[in-house]
Amino acid sequence: MKILFVYYYPSGGVETLARQRSKALKNMGIKFHFLYFYKGPGLQNINETVFVTNNDQNIQNIIKREKYDAMIVCSDYTFLPRARRLGYKGPLIYEVQGLGPIYAANKYLKSGQPIVQKYANCLLYPRTPHLMRLMDEYFPLKAKHCFHNCIDTETFRYQDGLPAESAQLIGWVGRLEDNKNWKDLLEIAASLIKRKFKMKIWIFTDDTLDKPEQVKAFQLKVQQLKLKEFITMYKNVPNKEMPTYYTRIGNSGGFLCSTSKTEGFGYAIVEAMSCLCPVVTTDSDGIKSFIFHNKTGKIFPHGNISRATAEAADLLLNTSLKNSIRQNARKYVTENLSPQIYANNFKNLLKSLHLNV
Numbered sequence: 172m173k174i175l176f177v178y179y180y181p182s183g184g185v186e187t188l189a190r191q192r193s194k195a196l197k198n199m200g201i202k203f204h205f206l207y208f209y210k211g212p213g214l215q216n217i218n219e220t221v222f223v224t225n226n227d228q229n230i231q232n233i234i235k236r237e238k239y240d241a242m243i244v245c246s247d248y249t250f251l252p253r254a255r256r257l258g259y260k261g262p263l264i265y266e267v268q269g270l271g272p273i274y275a276a277n278k279y280l281k282s283g284q285p286i287v288q289k290y291a292n293c294l295l296y297p298r299t300p301h302l303m304r305l306m307d308e309y310f311p312l313k314a315k316h317c318f319h320n321c322i323d324t325e326t327f328r329y330q331d332g333l334p335a336e337s338a339q340l341i342g343w344v345g346r347l348e349d350n351k352n353w354k355d356l357l358e359i360a361a362s363l364i365k366r367k368f369k370m371k372i373w374i375f376t377d378d379t380l381d382k383p384e385q386v387k388a389f390q391l392k393v394q395q396l397k398l399k400e401f402i403t404m405y406k407n408v409p410n411k412e413m414p415t416y417y418t419r420i421g422n423s424g425g426f427l428c429s430t431s432k433t434e435g436f437g438y439a440i441v442e443a444m445s446c447l448c449p450v451v452t453t454d455s456d457g458i459k460s461f462i463f464h465n466k467t468g469k470i471f472p473h474g475n476i477s478r479a480t481a482e483a484a485d486l487l488l489n490t491s492l493k494n495s496i497r498q499n500a501r502k503y504v505t506e507n508l509s510p511q512i513y514a515n516n517f518k519n520l521l522k523s524l525h526l527n528v
C-alpha cells in the first residue's frame with residue numbers, strides 16, 4: 172500500500188509526525204511518500220521519497236504515476252478539491268495537528284467547513300481537547316479518527332557517555348512567534364538567574380520561519396534583560412542530533428521549557444521526555460495527554476512568571492523529584508505513545524475506508 176502525505180512546508184512537529192508515522196507503518200507494508208509545496212529545513216531529516224512542488228502539472232503527474240491508495244492532507248483544506256481536480260480518485264484523509272491559538276484554529280476550521288465536509292472521506296487528529304471540541308462542532312456527522320501521535324523511543328532516547336555540563340541548562344524549541352511565546356521564556360530565565368541559579372539557555376529555532384519583527388523584538392528583549400551572555404542559538408539542527416541535546420540538558424540538572432499558548436500536540440516535549448530531559452510547560456492544551464503535574468513534568472499557568480519560576484526552581488533543587496519525573500516521563504511515553512499503538516489505530520482508520528492492510 173502506498174500513501175501520499177501532503178503539507179505546506181517541512182518543519183516542526185508536523186514534519187516529525189510524518190516521519191514517525193512512516194516508520195510506524197512500514198512493518199505493515201505501508202509506504203509513504205511526502206509532498207511539500209515549498210522547500211524547508213526539515214528536508215534534511217527525510218529518508219522517504221519526497222516531492223517539493225506546488226505546480227498543478229507536476230502534482231498531477233505524481234498522482235497519475237504513483238497511483239496512491241490514500242492521501243493524507245494536513246491543514247490545507249483547499250488541496251482537497253484540488254486533488255480531485257488533478258485526477259485523484261482515492262480516499263482523502265483530512266488531518267489537523269495544530270492550527271495555532273484556539274481562536275485561530277476555530278476561525279480556520281469554520282472557514283474550511285464546507286470544503287472539508289464535501290471532499291474529505293474522514294478526519295484525523297490527536298486527542299487534544301480544543302481540537303476534539305472543534306472537530307465535533309464543525310463536523311458532527313463526518314467520520315473521525317482521534318488518537319495519540321507516536322514516537323520511536325528505541326531510536327529517540329537517552330545518549331550515554333556525554334561530558335558533564337558547566338551550568339544547568341534551559342532548553343527551548345520553537346519558532347520566534349507569538350504563539351510559541353518566547354517572551355515568557357526570557358522572563359523565566361532572567362528570574363532564575365536573579366535567584367543565583369547558574370544557568371545557560373539553549374534556544375532551538377527554525378529561522379526560515381521567523382518573522383523579522385519578531386527577531387528584532389527578541390533581540391531587544393534579550394538586551395533589556397541582560398541575557399545575551401547566557402544564550403546560545405541553535406538553528407535548524409537535524410532531528411537525529413536532538414537526542415544528544417536533550418540528554419545534555421537533562422544531565423545538567425536543567426529542563427526543557429515550553430511556553431506555548433496553544434499546542435496541538437507538542438513533539439518537542441515528547442522528544443525531551445523520551446531522552447530523560449524533564450519538562451516545565453504551560454498548560455497549552457496539547458500537553459494534557461502526557462504531562463501530569465509533578466508526575467511526568469511540571470505545569471504552570473500561561474503568563475504566570477512567578478509561578479513558572481517557582482516550579483522551575485523546585486525542579487532544579489529537588490533532585491529526587493526531578494529523577495522521578497525523568498523516569499516516569501520516559502515510561503509514560505514508551506507505553507502510551509508507541510509506534511505499535513499508533514499503527515494499530517491507523518490500521519483501523521484504513522479499514523474504515525475499505526482498504527486492505
